[in-house]
Every structure is written in C-alpha cells, then in structure tokens.
Amino acid sequence: MEYLQMIEKPLVLIGCAYLSWKLIRHMLNLLIVGKDPVKILVTGAAGQIGYALLPLIARGAMLDHDQPVIIHLLDVESAAKELEGVKMELVDGAFPLVKDIVATTDVVEAFQGVNIAVMLGGFPMKEGMERKDVMPKNVSMYKAQALALEQHAASDCKVLVVANPANTNALILKEFAPSIPAKNITCLTRLDHNRALALISERLNVYVSDVKNVIIWGNHSSTQYPDANHATVSSISGHKPIKKLVADDDWLNTEFTTNVQQRDAAIVEARKMSSALSAANAACDHIRDWVLGTPKGTWVSMGVCSDGSYGVPEGLIYSFPVICEKGEWSIMQGLKIDGFSREKLDETALELIEEKILALSCLKS
Numbered sequence: 001m002e003y004l005q006m007i008e009k010p011l012v013l014i015g016c017a018y019l020s021w022k023l024i025r026h027m028l029n030l031l032i033v034g035k036d037p038v039k040i041l042v043t044g045a046a047g048q049i050g051y052a053l054l055p056l057i058a059r060g061a062m063l064d065h066d067q068p069v070i071i072h073l074l075d076v077e078s079a080a081k082e083l084e085g086v087k088m089e090l091v092d093g094a095f096p097l098v099k100d101i102v103a104t105t106d107v108v109e110a111f112q113g114v115n116i117a118v119m120l121g122g123f124p125m126k127e128g129m130e131r132k133d134v135m136p137k138n139v140s141m142y143k144a145q146a147l148a149l150e151q152h153a154a155s156d157c158k159v160l161v162v163a164n165p166a167n168t169n170a171l172i173l174k175e176f177a178p179s180i181p182a183k184n185i186t187c188l189t190r191l192d193h194n195r196a197l198a199l200i201s202e203r204l205n206v207y208v209s210d211v212k213n214v215i216i217w218g219n220h221s222s223t224q225y226p227d228a229n230h231a232t233v234s235s236i237s238g239h240k241p242i243k244k245l246v247a248d249d250d251w252l253n254t255e256f257t258t259n260v261q262q263r264d265a266a267i268v269e270a271r272k273m274s275s276a277l278s279a280a281n282a283a284c285d286h287i288r289d290w291v292l293g294t295p296k297g298t299w300v301s302m303g304v305c306s307d308g309s310y311g312v313p314e315g316l317i318y319s320f321p322v323i324c325e326k327g328e329w330s331i332m333q334g335l336k337i338d339g340f341s342r343e344k345l346d347e348t349a350l351e352l353i354e355e356k357i358l359a360l361s362c363l364k365s
C-alpha cells in the first residue's frame with residue numbers, strides 16, 4: 001500500500017507530461033498544416049538547370065519539407081513548347097507540396113506576387129564568344145526583368161541570380177529595382193563553394209560533411225578566389241584547420257584554386273554540356289540556408305551587395321563568407337586576410353568593377 005502511494009505521484013506527473021507533449025504536438029501540427037504556400041519563380045525554366053532544379057523545389061528540398069509552394073515558370077516565346085512540357089512533367093510528379101504551377105512567357109504574369117525568384121534565364125555564351133559578347137543581351141534582359149520584379153513581385157522578394165555573368169546581372173537588378181532592398185538581391189557562388197568543400201574532402205580522404213568554412217571571394221568567374229585559410233575538418237577530437245592538415249600551401253594556392261576555378265570547363269569537356277545537377281543543388285542550398293539559417297559555427301559563400309567589408313568597394317555584388325539567421329544574411333567579420341589573399345580579393349573586385357562599367361555602357365548605347 002505504502003509502495004503504491006510512493007509511485008502514484010511520479011506516475012501522475014509522467015502521465016500529465018505525456019498528455020501535455022501530445023497536446024503541444026497536435027497544436028504544432030495544426031500550425032504546420034496552415035502554412036501559406038510560398039510563390040517561387042524560376043526564369044529560364046525550360047533550360048537544363050531548370051529541369052534539375054524544379055523537382056528539388058517540388059519535393060521540398062529548397063524550403064522546408066512541409067512548406068507548400070506555388071511554382072511560376074518563365075521562359076522566352078521560342079521555348080514555350082518545352083516550357084509546357086516541363087509543366088506537364090511537374091504536374092505528373094503529383095508532388096503533394098505543389099499547390100499550383102504557372103508556366104508563362106509573360107514577364108508580368110511570371111513575377112506576380114513572387115516571394116522568391118531564381119533567375120536562370122540568360123543568353124548563353126557560345127563557343128568562341130567572350131563575356132563581353134553576351135553582356136549587352138544579358139544586361140538589357142536583366143534591366144527589363146528588374147522593372148517587372150519591382151512592380152509585380154512581393155516587396156520583400158528574395159532573388160538569386162544564377163545566369164551568367166551572375167554578379168553583374170544581379171548588380172543590374174539591384175540598380176534598376178531600387179525599391180527591392182539591396183540585401184534581397186544575391187548571386188550564386190555556392191556551386192564554387194561546394195566544389196571547394198568536395199576537393200578538400202577528396203584530398204584529405206574525409207567526409208565532405210566534415211569539411212566547413214571554405215570561402216569563395218569575388219566574381220563567379222575565373223578570377224574568383226577559393227580560400228581555405230579559415231576552413232576546418234571536424235573530427236571527434238574537435239575542428240582541425242585544413243591548412244595544417246593539408247600542410248602544402250603551394251597546393252592550396254595553385255592546384256586547389258585552379259581546380260575550383262576551372263571545374264566548369266572540365267564538366268563541359270566531359271558532359272558536352274555545362275553543369276546542371278550540381279548548379280541546381282547549389283541554388284537549393286543557397287536559398288535554403290538564406291531562409292532557414294546556416295548551422296551554428298558555419299558560414300557559406302553568397303554573392304551579396306558589398307558594404308565595404310574586407311576593403312571591397314561598396315555596392316558591388318561580390319561573393320563573401322556569410323552567416324544566415326532568420327531570413328537575413330550578414331557578412332562574417334574579422335577574418336584575417338594575408339598578403340596573398342589580399343591581392344586575390346582585389347583582383348576579382350577589379351574585374352567586377354570593369355564588368356559594371358561595361359554593363360552600364362551597354363545600357364546607354
């Protein structure tokens with residue numbers, strides 16, 4: 001009898017705690033079911049990155065796995081038939097998170113009310129062409145889309161430019177859509193970031209998930225500076241600096257850097273087409289971390305509007321190490337920049353200044 005009295009209280013307490021937990025979970029589930037769909041626009045959606053990206057969005061890999069989405073697809077008139085085919089495949093996927101799909105060649109309809117815009121649409125650089133050959137077409141396209149973004153997208157729309165020249169296309173959007181906060185316009189360097197993680201993991205024979213905090217500085221071009229000076233590998237004994245583990249500065253400053261910079265060319269050579277699967281995956285990583293936050297103690301690379309940090313001219317769209325929290329990115333401050341890195345940071349900034357001048361002159365002529 002005494003024994004029963006002794007266990008009665010703890011049993012009642014456990015029972016109450018269990019019921020409270022069930023109630024909280026039920027209420028959370030009610031909240032989750034009630035999530036409003038997020039409208040995501042993908043431009044250039046009939047292209048090859050679009051084809052790899054759309055199923056990732058539809059399955060919930062870009063936002064939360066319980067986040068409903070409405071997908072807007074934009075492409076040019078000449079690709080309207082392919083675009084319709086992509087829409088048909090998305091419909092046939094019967095993705096539970098997809099609440100609606102709008103496939104259009106009308107820029108105004110495409111941008112209507114979108115919360116996130118992933119800009120893949122662009123005029124491609126064909127064999128024998130240089131950046132300056134495609135610049136006039138791309139910057140005019142981005143100026144026109146800036147107007148649609150400003151007038152028709154949600155005022156806090158988050159924009160990721162993937163199409164090349166990615167940094168300068170993003171800069172044109174920022175200049176010509178002034179009512180969208182400059183912080184909301186970014187470009188993709190996460191693919192280069194992921195490539196750098198993968199190269200380090202191969203070199204050290206460790207899992208890629210244990211490598212973190214590489215940095216891509218600057219332009220998404222061959223002047224970008226992949227920097228492993230602050231990167232680490234996690235192990236049961238803590239985080240070890242990659243510089244120490246590799247113990248070969250020459251490799252880090254030459255082979256590592258050029259392999260990241262020229263990976264695109266290597267993929268084109270092997271596939272006869274540029275990277276699509278990895279680019280789509282990186283676009284997903286970029287938006288997911290921006291919206292949901294970077295893991296504690298980890299930064300990622302994003303092309304963002306410079307505030308003058310690390311001596312990078314203000315206003316350029318430049319790739320920095322960033323941490324994300326509550327839907328906002330901020331540049332990781334206080335990293336030591338050695339003489340070699342300084343030169344590289346300035347070199348890629350100079351290229352971006354030249355691109356900006358060229359882009360603005362294209363718009364005047």
Ligand SMILES: NC(=O)c1ccc[n+]([C@@H]2O[C@H](COP(=O)([O-])OP(=O)(O)OC[C@H]3O[C@@H](n4cnc5c(N)ncnc54)[C@H](O)[C@@H]3O)[C@@H](O)[C@H]2O)c1
Pocket residue numbers: 043044045046047048049050074075076079120121122123124141161162163164166188189190191192220274275276279
């Ligand atoms: N930043 C990066 O890391 C990165 C990586 C890979 C590729 N890219 C770039 O991404 C872009 C897309 O690559 P892809 O392989 O999918 O190219 P793609 O040629 O297969 O697709 C591009 C699509 O854009 C469309 N398009 C052209 N003009 C448009 C406009 N005004 N509005 C809407 N759509 C338009 C085309 O019709 C085409 O369907 C390219 O510019 C490529 O260089 C960037």
